[in-house]
Structure formats: structure tokens, C-alpha cells
Amino acid sequence: MRRDRMTVALIFMIPLVQLLLFGYAIQTEVKHIKTVVFDQSLSYESRDLLQAFAASGYFDVIASAGSYAEVAEMIDSGQAKAGIILPPDFAHTLKRGEPSQVQVIVDASDSMVSNQAVAIANSIGLLKSQEMIFQKTNFPGPPYDIRVRPWYNPDGITAYYMVPAILGIIVTMTMVILTAVAIVRERERGTLEQLLVTPIKSLELMIGKIVPYIVLGYLQITVALLVAVLVFQVPIKGSVLQLYGLTLFFITASLGLGIVISNIARTQMQAFQMSFFVMLPSILLSGFMFPRDAMPKIIYYISDVIPLTYYLDIIRGIILKGIGAEYLVGQVVALLVFSIVFVTIATLRFTKRIA
Numbered sequence: 001m002r003r004d005r006m007t008v009a010l011i012f013m014i015p016l017v018q019l020l021l022f023g024y025a026i027q028t029e030v031k032h033i034k035t036v037v038f039d040q041s042l043s044y045e046s047r048d049l050l051q052a053f054a055a056s057g058y059f060d061v062i063a064s065a066g067s068y069a070e071v072a073e074m075i076d077s078g079q080a081k082a083g084i085i086l087p088p089d090f091a092h093t094l095k096r097g098e099p100s101q102v103q104v105i106v107d108a109s110d111s112m113v114s115n116q117a118v119a120i121a122n123s124i125g126l127l128k129s130q131e132m133i134f135q136k137t138n139f140p141g142p143p144y145d146i147r148v149r150p151w152y153n154p155d156g157i158t159a160y161y162m163v164p165a166i167l168g169i170i171v172t173m174t175m176v177i178l179t180a181v182a183i184v185r186e187r188e189r190g191t192l193e194q195l196l197v198t199p200i201k202s203l204e205l206m207i208g209k210i211v212p213y214i215v216l217g218y219l220q221i222t223v224a225l226l227v228a229v230l231v232f233q234v235p236i237k238g239s240v241l242q243l244y245g246l247t248l249f250f251i252t253a254s255l256g257l258g259i260v261i262s263n264i265a266r267t268q269m270q271a272f273q274m275s276f277f278v279m280l281p282s283i284l285l286s287g288f289m290f291p292r293d294a295m296p297k298i299i300y301y302i303s304d305v306i307p308l309t310y311y312l313d314i315i316r317g318i319i320l321k322g323i324g325a326e327y328l329v330g331q332v333v334a335l336l337v338f339s340i341v342f343v344t345i346a347t348l349r350f351t352k353r354i355a
Contacts, residue, residue: 041090058116059121246325
């Protein structure tokens, strides 16, 4: 009777919570794009143009770089999604009545963000040019020559952006759903009763349950990478060895979460429903389908407790950007914390008696 009530509650509550959460969170218009500026002109004209970018609401200047290399490093590491570079002669060129070039670098590994940034940057350049022309009419062309350079995926190929992320979804589905349902199924069938007469400890039992799924996870990653390269021609710019090494942290975090669910659920239906409740936020809030920068702040912080959020940064960073592990320390530490917390909870909750 108690199990039936829990199942009914899950059936009614989960869709309601998801409707409220996702209806509030999902937005396609990206604003407040984190932007780094390298202003070599340091003039009134350069500050006026940068103010126009900031006033648009689409670009948030979070840092002022001292070199082009610093701009590149911030975009590589994901600290910034866009960079604005103004040349030293920016003001002098405008005063001579000649078009002055402005370089806008956009992280195109996130296609939705990059498309928005490119469109808004060109619009700002056009509007500011019109203002300048009204004041001074001897320009041979638009005064502000905005040169947008999309990095990592300049042609905007959707497969380059989506396929690496789908790898993370595949691993999440296998590790969380299959693990949770499989262990609950063993409990329902009574096969876990055999553990009652064994001398193994809970931690050893957890390791025994986890290791086969780790192997399965790596097999899936290997097959998916082969398909990505051979079928979709996705270029792998970074180290595959590093990708495999960092994937271990994501696999163990997902497995730990699946085992925690299996310890809470009493039936396969409950395990599947709880796993599905984890899967939807992973797909919709992690940055897989919708950019996190477009989400309200509270939802953005909620997405920080989703392991897939960090793995997407890792897999897209290595495959599309070609960056190394030194740029992904924060993501690795987060996944390591998830792994330790979930496995510890699963070990403490698991007992060798059949509840």
C-alpha cells in the first residue's frame, strides 16, 4: 500500500514540477553574454562603442585583457563567450573619416550563443555607423567595420556542436537509468538474497556493481566517437587520451547517482520514474539543447548540480576547442565531488538485507 502511494505521488508530482521548472527556465534568446575586452585605443571613441555593446543587454563585459593572448585564453577556458578587440589607431582612423575595424571573437562551440552574438554585434556596428554618418558624412563606407570571427566551429555545422553532447546523454542514460532499474530488478527477483551469506563489505559490493558499467560506458564512448568521426566528420582537435581519462569521473558520478536511486526506489517503475526525473533536467538544463546563459539566475545555479553540465564543457572543450586538462580543472573537481558524494551515500544506504 505504501509503495502504491509513493508511485501515485511520483506520477502526479514529477510532471508538475518539471512543467513549472522547464517552463520558467527554457529560453532561446541569449542575453548577458560574458565578454572580455582588449581596448588598445583607450579613447573616447572606443569607450563609446564598448558602452553601446554593454547597453544592448546582450554583452556583459566581465574583464579587460592586456593582450590578444589573454583574450584567447579566457575564451578557450570558457570564462568568456565573446571577445572585443579594438586596434590602437581606432580613434585616429575615425577622425580621418576612414572606416575603423573592430574584431569580435565569438565562441562558436555553442551555436545558439554564437548566432545571437554575431547578429547583435553586426547590428550594433550598423547602428553606431548610422549615428556617425549623421554627424559626419564624408565616410566612404560604414565608420565601424565589425569583423566577427567565430572560433572552433566557424561554419556553424550543427553536428559538430550536437554530436559530442549526445555522447554525454548516452552515457547518462546508460549509467543512471540502467543501473537504477537493474539493481531494483535484482531486489525484486530475490537475487540479492545471495549477498546475505557473503562476507564482502558494502564498499566492495558497490565496486563490484560499478566496474562492469564503467567498462560498458567506455565501450559506448568508443563506438560513439567512431561514429562521430566516420559518419558525421566531427574533428577531434584535442587529446583522445585526456578525454578518456576525464570521462571516468563523469561515469562514476552517473553510476553513483544511479545506485542512490536504486537504494531509494522499491520497484522498477519507481526507479525508472526517478531516473527520468534526473534525465530531463540533464537534457534541458545542462546546456545540451538550450544555452545556460539564457536561463534565469536561479535555474543557472540549479544546473550547477547536474553532472552532465560539467561533462559537456569537457567533451566540447577537448573535441571542438582542442584544449587540455589544465583548462578543465574546475569541471573535473566538480565531477570528482559528485562521484565521492554519490558513491558514499550509496554505500552507506546499501545494506546486505533485503528491505
